[in-house]
Amino acid sequence: MLRAAAAGEEAAFARLWRDAHPPLLRYLRVLAGDRAEDVAGEVWLEVARGLARFKGGELEFRGWLLTLARRRVIDMRRRETRRPERLTADAAELERPAADDTAVAALDNLSTDAAIALIATLPRDQAEVIVLRVIAGLNVGQVARIVGKRPGAVRVAAHRGLRSLAARLGQQVTR
Amino acid sequence: MSILSRFRSRRSPEVACARALFAGQRLPAGAPASQQALARLLRAAAAPGTARELAGEVAAAAAFVQVTSQRKPRRNARRVLAAAACAVAVGGTAVYAGVAPSPHHKMVPLPFGVPAHHAAPAPAASRMPPRRPGRSPARPQGQATGRKARQAVNPAAPPRGGGR
Numbered sequence: 001m002l003r004a005a006a007a008g009e010e011a012a013f014a015r016l017w018r019d020a021h022p023p024l025l026r027y028l029r030v031l032a033g034d035r036a037e038d039v040a041g042e043v044w045l046e047v048a049r050g051l052a053r054f055k056g057g058e059l060e061f062r063g064w065l066l067t068l069a070r071r072r073v074i075d076m077r078r079r080e081t082r083r084p085e086r087l088t089a090d091a092a093e094l095e096r097p098a099a100d101d102t103a104v105a106a107l108d109n110l111s112t113d114a115a116i117a118l119i120a121t122l123p124r125d126q127a128e129v130i131v132l133r134v135i136a137g138l139n140v141g142q143v144a145r146i147v148g149k150r151p152g153a154v155r156v157a158a159h160r161g162l163r164s165l166a167a168r169l170g171q172q173v174t175r
Numbered sequence: 176m177s178i179l180s181r182f183r184s185r186r187s188p189e190v191a192c193a194r195a196l197f198a199g200q201r202l203p204a205g206a207p208a209s210q211q212a213l214a215r216l217l218r219a220a221a222a223p224g225t226a227r228e229l230a231g232e233v234a235a236a237a238a239f240v241q242v243t244s245q246r247k248p249r250r251n252a253r254r255v256l257a258a259a260a261c262a263v264a265v266g267g268t269a270v271y272a273g274v275a276p277s278p279h280h281k282m283v284p285l286p287f288g289v290p291a292h293h294a295a296p297a298p299a300a301s302r303m304p305p306r307r308p309g310r311s312p313a314r315p316q317g318q319a320t321g322r323k324a325r326q327a328v329n330p331a332a333p334p335r336g337g338g339r
Binding site (some may be wrong): 013014017018021022025026037041044045048049092097111112114115116119120130131133134135137158159162165166167169170 | 192197208209213219224228229242271
């Protein structure tokens, strides 16, 4: 499928997109919030431009895709730092959902969106590692390469994130 | 019991749960309710793509086609340019190696009075009249000097000293 897509076959690219877009979008929702769709579009354009030169299997492709996404988000944050668009300092807090609300929604509905929203309430490094490990299905080594940390640091961040999530959910379960 | 082993025994159920969660496996029996809730949460987060998430497939495929169709001509143009550069390099080398006749041969001016090597007749300006001994070097026909030359350039100009 990857080779066919790299050769320019539209149907193969569409299959690739169907497989890889949902994890990409969920990863970007954690990192970029409401701009996830825009960033995902830019990432897929970059993939279309560079796919002919890509070498590797499906797992490597997924790692490449998420690396491109991460770089885009970093670029976006740099642009925002240079030209801040937010009018008030409270806006950042208002955009971030409260952990209790999202935990209730996640337990009640068990919808994907609610689950992602709850994961997004974690500190950013923990949320990123959990999404890459659980949703994208990458191993510790790949996640470490993407986020630029050592495998041990990735394991620690993942366990801390899971513990925080379990604690939040446990509070809701016991209520 | 050492500190390390106590630490390991305290952490091992949690680590086992985490491993199972990351692998998408069922939690070990007797896992706390919070871990069970966490497992459900992570399963929901890793669920297959929803219709809303996959709504942009047609647009993505169209963008892919557009990008790849733009990429192909550029690659062809690059190949044509590379081929042209190779041809110029090979041609230039061949000329300097003497394989092909050099265009400079025709541009070298022939000395007066020496017949051209070419089979074609020489231009009229290069034909020389026979030299007479004791006189200045002959000029080709049609080349005047002094007053005649000035009159040839400007026929309306009066002759020097004789216009009165």
